[in-house]
Amino acid sequence: MTLRTILLGACSAIAMFGMASAETITIATVNNSDMVRMQKLTDDFTTKNPDIQLEWVTLEENVLRERVTTDIATKGGQYDVMTIGTYEAPIWAKQGWLLPLDKLGADYDVDDILPAIRGGLSMDGKLFAAPFYGESSMVMYRKDLMEKAGLTMPDAPTWEFIGEAARKMTDRSAGINGVCLRGKAGWGENMAFLTAMSNSFGARWFDEKWMPQFDQPEWKNTLDTYVKLMNDAGPQGASSNGFNENLALFQQGKCGMWIDATVAASVVSNPKDSTVADKVGYALAPDTGLGKRGNWLWAWSLAIPAGTQKAASAEKFVAWATGKGYLDLVAAKEGWANVPPGTRTSLYNNPEYQKAAPFAKMTLASINSADPTKPSVKPVPYVGVQFVAIPEFQGLGTTVGQLFSAALAGQMSVDDALAQAQQVSVREMTRAGYIK
Known part of the structure; x- marks a missing residue:
């Protein structure tokens, strides 16, 4: 055996030992x-x-x-x-x-x-x-479609403006939906969006005594606005769309507006990934004038x-x-x-x-404006903007998300979805000992 063979064998053994x-x-x-x-x-x-x-x-x-x-x-x-x-x-x-x-x-x-x-x-x-x-979350929108609709997106829009713009931008014959919003059931999917949205309408999950609030007019207003907006200006099958599905639709030029995670801005503005990269504008998540915007953290x-x-x-x-x-x-x-x-x-x-990053300023402003300790207009006993930071929320949020997704799909009315959400939430919070 030569010296070279011995050395090669030793090196091989050392490499194998390193891998092992x-x-x-x-x-x-x-x-x-x-x-x-x-x-x-x-x-x-x-x-x-x-x-x-x-x-x-x-x-x-x-x-x-x-x-x-x-x-x-x-x-x-x-x-x-x-x-x-x-x-x-x-x-x-x-x-x-x-x-x-x-x-x-x-x-x-x-x-x-x-x-x-x-x-x-x-x-x-x-x-x-x-x-x-x-x-956080913000509005990503097509500047060309907004101009075509004869509108100018403000830096801080209202839900009323979003509704008007979405309906004017919708052209289903051309495959363009005025707005794309989460509809897929899940506490971190549609309920992240809807909970943040509800904050701007003055709604809250629970009052100070942990009593669920889905039987209150603020939630009714939130869900009515959402379902009607999506029916008028949203994509087909929206109840199956989460973050990734709406991202794909927006990248393909099929959404006039998308209200979702600020992190998506780098993808929709990248010409390698997005067909509308040079047409995207940004704005804060909408409000209703009550002092809270519909953005999360x-x-x-x-x-x-x-x-x-x-x-x-x-x-x-x-x-x-x-x-x-x-x-x-x-x-x-x-x-x-x-x-x-x-x-x-x-x-x-x-x-x-x-x-x-043209979206950097809007992203930072959105993050800084979200307050997990005071998420809603009215006082709450919990922390969290688009969620409630208690262990029970994961299961409860998904159950409520399934009801609201069914309302979006037309499988039940908004009133029925809210009534069932109230019923299941009261039952769960009583079982968990929050409601005495």
């Missing part, structure tokens, strides 16, 4: 465009951390929520990193289901995270989920379940994916307009980002 000793962490994430982009860029992480391999489980939003909730509640241990939101983070942290993120590294700069976003992901001053991107974030056996590797990945360096990486590969928005103050102070 690499720790694999499993990451559960949502199939949104920013998360898909992150997966394509993870060579940067594995090159810097050759002892860590990544395994992805990418799921549709409702399925993701169901899987990670079941896994963490039953201590299943399937995932080492979970993509969760502003709703789950404080509840799960309080139950001891998440590890505090206190080893993200000296250069991570936790203080740079936007205060509204950081506060929603913390408990007792400790960060329990690191924001990958933060969002959310962050898709990375958290580490307390049951993982691979916490150190998981935290390295979280630090990489949500740190400043990742923003620079996306900017270098995809351009500043495609950097995950809504998480860091430094991004909005960056002149390059401001220049590349």
